[in-house]
Each structure stands twice: as C-alpha cells, then as structure tokens.
Amino acid sequence: MSESDEAAYEIAVVGGGPAGLTTALYGARLGHETVLIDRGGGRAAMMADTHNVIGVTEDVSGNEFLATARDQVAAYGGDFERGFVESIERVDNAADGLDGADDEDGADGRFRLVAGDDAYLADRVVLATGFSDKRPDPPLPRTGKGLHYCLHCDAYMFVDEPVYVMGHGEAAAHVAMIMLNVTDDVDLLTRGAEPTWSDETAAQLDAHPVDVVDEDVTGVDNDPDTGWLEALAFADGTRREYRGGFAMYGSEYNTALAESLGCELTEDGRIDVDDHGRTSADGVFAVGDVTPGHNQIPVAMGQGAKAGLAIHKEIREFPRSTAAIDRDGPVTEADVPAIPPDLLATAVAHEGHAGGPREDVGAEAESETPAADD
Structure with a gap:
C-alpha cells in the first residue's frame, strides 16, 4: 500500500x-x-x-x-x-x-x-x-436475562430477589457479600471448584448469610415467555430458584x-x-x-x-509559543482559523452553530472567517 x-x-x-x-x-x-x-x-x-x-x-x-x-x-x-x-x-x-x-x-x-x-x-x-469478561462453562442463563457481569449496573434489578454469584475466587466471595445490601437471599456457586479466597475472606463469609453451593450446575430453567432465568438445576438433583446473578471469573x-x-x-x-x-x-x-x-x-x-x-x-495551533514565533514568525490573518476547511464547513452548517444551519456553506466556508469561541 x-x-x-x-x-x-x-x-x-x-x-x-x-x-x-x-x-x-x-x-x-x-x-x-x-x-x-x-x-x-x-x-x-x-x-x-x-x-x-x-x-x-x-x-x-x-x-x-x-x-x-x-x-x-x-x-x-x-x-x-x-x-x-x-x-x-x-x-x-x-x-x-x-x-x-x-x-x-x-x-x-x-x-x-x-x-x-x-x-x-x-x-x-x-x-x-x-x-x-471470562465466561464460565455452560450450562448458563442467557446473558442479560439472568447472567450479568456488572454489579453496579445490575444489582438494582435484583433488590429483594433470590440471586446467585458464580465463581470461586476473592471477587466472587466479596460480590456475594456485597449483594446482601440489596437482598437477603444470596448463594455463592463454586460449581465444584476449590475456593481460592483467603482465610480472612472465608471468615467473613462464615459471618454473613451467604449459602456456598459446591455442586455443579447441570441445567437452566427460563421463563418461556420472557426468557428470564427462573431456576438452576444442580448435579445433586436439587433445583434452586433465582431471578439472576453474576459470574465472577475475571x-x-x-x-x-x-x-x-x-x-x-x-x-x-x-x-x-x-x-x-x-x-x-x-x-x-x-x-x-x-x-x-x-x-x-x-x-x-x-x-x-x-x-x-x-x-x-x-x-x-494557537496560541503559538514564543519559541514557535521566533522560528516561524507571528501569526498572520492567512493562518487563521486553524480548523481544516472540511470541518469548518461542517461546523458552520451544524444546527448547533451560532449562525444557524446554512445550505450554501460549501462555497463560502473557505473564504469567510467566522468568529470562534475559545
């Protein structure tokens, strides 16, 4: 090229x-x-x-x-x-x-x-x-309808609803405890993985009403009309109802x-x-x-x-520094405005321009020098 x-x-x-x-x-x-x-x-x-x-x-x-x-x-x-x-x-x-x-x-x-x-x-x-976002292995709820990644974006959706947090590290444990600020029904799903959170975090979890579920997820039940999550099925044959939750895998x-x-x-x-x-x-x-x-x-x-x-x-371009003035000389009327001709034409024709939209800007934009805000 x-x-x-x-x-x-x-x-x-x-x-x-x-x-x-x-x-x-x-x-x-x-x-x-x-x-x-x-x-x-x-x-x-x-x-x-x-x-x-x-x-x-x-x-x-x-x-x-x-x-x-x-x-x-x-x-x-x-x-x-x-x-x-x-x-x-x-x-x-x-x-x-x-x-x-x-x-x-x-x-x-x-x-x-x-x-x-x-x-x-x-x-x-x-x-x-x-x-x-690193996605956990399926089966999974539908993204946006039961599977979420942004706590501060979506926690509000689950106020007073049963939720899960999926993961086995520090972030998952802390998000599970954070969700207790908006609901009293929080499960932490490790899906059979060995927890990697610290001993201090383990002590915190023990002191919060979070149910740690070790069994892997084997199925997902969605509302047939809305597609929203209704429940998750687990390897031990149990079924737990959730409105949604968060995957925390980094x-x-x-x-x-x-x-x-x-x-x-x-x-x-x-x-x-x-x-x-x-x-x-x-x-x-x-x-x-x-x-x-x-x-x-x-x-x-x-x-x-x-x-x-x-x-x-x-x-x-402006103000031109004293070093540039010494090198290139003072700014002349021919040097201003510094905006390129195509962008100048776009600005003058824009609905937000002080002069209002103009259809005939093409020919005159290069010859006129409109005032510019600093």
Missing part, C-alpha cells in the same frame, strides 16, 4: 465503546480530523438496557446508545470505520516522506494503524480497546496494541494512564475499561472527554 492510499488524521481512536466515542466526539467538535476504528461488539453493545446514565432512559439498548453516539460523531465531521486494528507502529515523518514535523508537546513522528487492507496515519492514538484486557507501543501496564494488567489518559508512550492515550477505574459508562465518557481535551490542548 502506498503512502497516498493512507488516510491521514490528527487523532485515531481504536474502539467504539462509550469512552472511544466520547474521545472522538471531542476531537471532531474541537476541530481536529478524527477517525474512530471499531471492530464491533464490546460490552456496551451487549447491554439489553442502559443503566446509570443521566438523560438516557432504561429502555435504550446498548446498540441504540452506541448508534446515536456514532451519529453525533459523524455530525461533527468525525469519520467512522469498521475494522479490526491489527497493528500500530510509530513512523518517522522525515524518513517516510510525510508532511508535518514532530511537535513540541507530544509524539515523535506519526503512527500508522493497519486494519486489514486499510491503513491510517495519525498524530495521536487513543486506545479504547476494553476487556472481555477479565481479559485487550492490551496487545498498547504493549506493542511500549505502554506500561498496571499490576492487574490494565494500561497505566495519568488523569487525562496519557500512557507512558508519547502520543498514545488510553480510556475506558482497559484502564484502571470503575467499569461504568459515565466514567468511560468522562475519561474520553478528559483525553479529548488533553489532546486538543497538545495539538491545537
């Missing part, structure tokens, strides 16, 4: 969950050429309902939520590409004959992202690659791209970042579930917003 075939952007976001989409939204709306590359799927796409997001009602599915977000990004001029990013490498601008120079505050050269037959160049990369963080770029990881395998999503690798940011913190949509959106703002401050 020749360099001319590679689309060039200021910001490339890998991953189309709430964190990645919010970063892309900020990037495009703040006037930066932005592409979001998403392979599809992810935890948010699996949600039957959206919880804990102010302004979004419970009847909105994860796919509906994400589709609306993609439309918003596109409305501000961001590009969306469906694909799986297989590799990212840093490329030297001068050696590769690329326009642009290493900037003062960030990346040494650009990044080349490869997704199948497509390649993209970007000044900044944002990794929003998330993680996958997570697999998608950090291969981060590791290839030299990003440092935390002890539990997530990408280590500062308060604005910067990794240890210059020009590389990470947001969302692949980073430390609560795995919640509002948290992910906040991380995406902070990363988007941090990137904007790094790569915006």
Whole structure:
C-alpha cells in the first residue's frame, strides 16, 4: 500500500465503546480530523438496557446508545470505520516522506494503524480497546436475562430477589457479600471448584448469610415467555430458584496494541494512564475499561472527554509559543482559523452553530472567517 492510499488524521481512536466515542466526539467538535476504528461488539453493545446514565432512559439498548453516539460523531465531521486494528507502529515523518514535523508537546513522528487492507496515519492514538469478561462453562442463563457481569449496573434489578454469584475466587466471595445490601437471599456457586479466597475472606463469609453451593450446575430453567432465568438445576438433583446473578471469573484486557507501543501496564494488567489518559508512550492515550477505574459508562465518557481535551490542548495551533514565533514568525490573518476547511464547513452548517444551519456553506466556508469561541 502506498503512502497516498493512507488516510491521514490528527487523532485515531481504536474502539467504539462509550469512552472511544466520547474521545472522538471531542476531537471532531474541537476541530481536529478524527477517525474512530471499531471492530464491533464490546460490552456496551451487549447491554439489553442502559443503566446509570443521566438523560438516557432504561429502555435504550446498548446498540441504540452506541448508534446515536456514532451519529453525533459523524455530525461533527468525525469519520467512522469498521475494522479490526491489527497493528500500530510509530513512523518517522522525515524518513517516510510525510508532511508535518514532530511537535513540541507530544509524539515523535506519526503512527500508522493497519486494519486489514486499510491503513491510517495519525498524530495521536487513543486506545479504547476494553476487556472481555471470562465466561464460565455452560450450562448458563442467557446473558442479560439472568447472567450479568456488572454489579453496579445490575444489582438494582435484583433488590429483594433470590440471586446467585458464580465463581470461586476473592471477587466472587466479596460480590456475594456485597449483594446482601440489596437482598437477603444470596448463594455463592463454586460449581465444584476449590475456593481460592483467603482465610480472612472465608471468615467473613462464615459471618454473613451467604449459602456456598459446591455442586455443579447441570441445567437452566427460563421463563418461556420472557426468557428470564427462573431456576438452576444442580448435579445433586436439587433445583434452586433465582431471578439472576453474576459470574465472577475475571477479565481479559485487550492490551496487545498498547504493549506493542511500549505502554506500561498496571499490576492487574490494565494500561497505566495519568488523569487525562496519557500512557507512558508519547502520543498514545488510553480510556475506558482497559484502564484502571470503575467499569461504568459515565466514567468511560468522562475519561474520553478528559483525553479529548488533553489532546486538543497538545495539538491545537494557537496560541503559538514564543519559541514557535521566533522560528516561524507571528501569526498572520492567512493562518487563521486553524480548523481544516472540511470541518469548518461542517461546523458552520451544524444546527448547533451560532449562525444557524446554512445550505450554501460549501462555497463560502473557505473564504469567510467566522468568529470562534475559545
């Protein structure tokens, strides 16, 4: 593939969950050429309902939520590409004959992202690659209708209902005890595995009304009309009624791209970042579930917003530093505004623009210089 075939952007976001989409939204709306590359799927796409997001009602599915977000990004001029990013490498601008120079505050050269037959160049990369929950062996209830993974998202659904927690480690034991805050009927299902929780945790469990069930699950009974879980059958022939529960077998963080770029990881395998999503690798940011913190949509959106703002401050053209003024001279009227022509046209035509939507923006956008908010 020749360099001319590679689309060039200021910001490339890998991953189309709430964190990645919010970063892309900020990037495009703040006037930066932005592409979001998403392979599809992810935890948010699996949600039957959206919880804990102010302004979004419970009847909105994860796919509906994400589709609306993609439309918003596109409305501000961001590009969306469906694909799986297989590799990212840093490329030297001068050696590769690329326009642009290493900037003062960030990346040494650009990044080349490869997704199948497509390649993209970007000044900044944002990794929003998330993680996958480790699923226990079947038989299992249906995901979202009796099998859940996010305690703080879904515990409310089971207030005063019989629930299970499936697992044999520290997390499973603690989640079982936490569920006692919302219901008095909690079973901890080890499914025949030897418990690996600590002696201290075992003492805690003994002091809480949690029934530890060692028998393996052999069957699942669902409501024929709603598909919701009604009960689980066990190897000893017993049947226990549950409204739902949580599987706690750990997570697999998608950090291969981060590791290839030299990003440092935390002890539990997530990408280590500062308060604005910067990794240890210059020009590389990470947001969302692949980073430390609560795995919640509002948290992910906040991380995406902070990363988007941090990137904007790094790569915006003005104010020009005194060093750049000494090197390149003062800013002239011909230099402003710094927003690329296509994004300028999109902004002036957008319904949120102060001048109101205009259909004739194509010809005049490049000649006019509208006032810009700081």
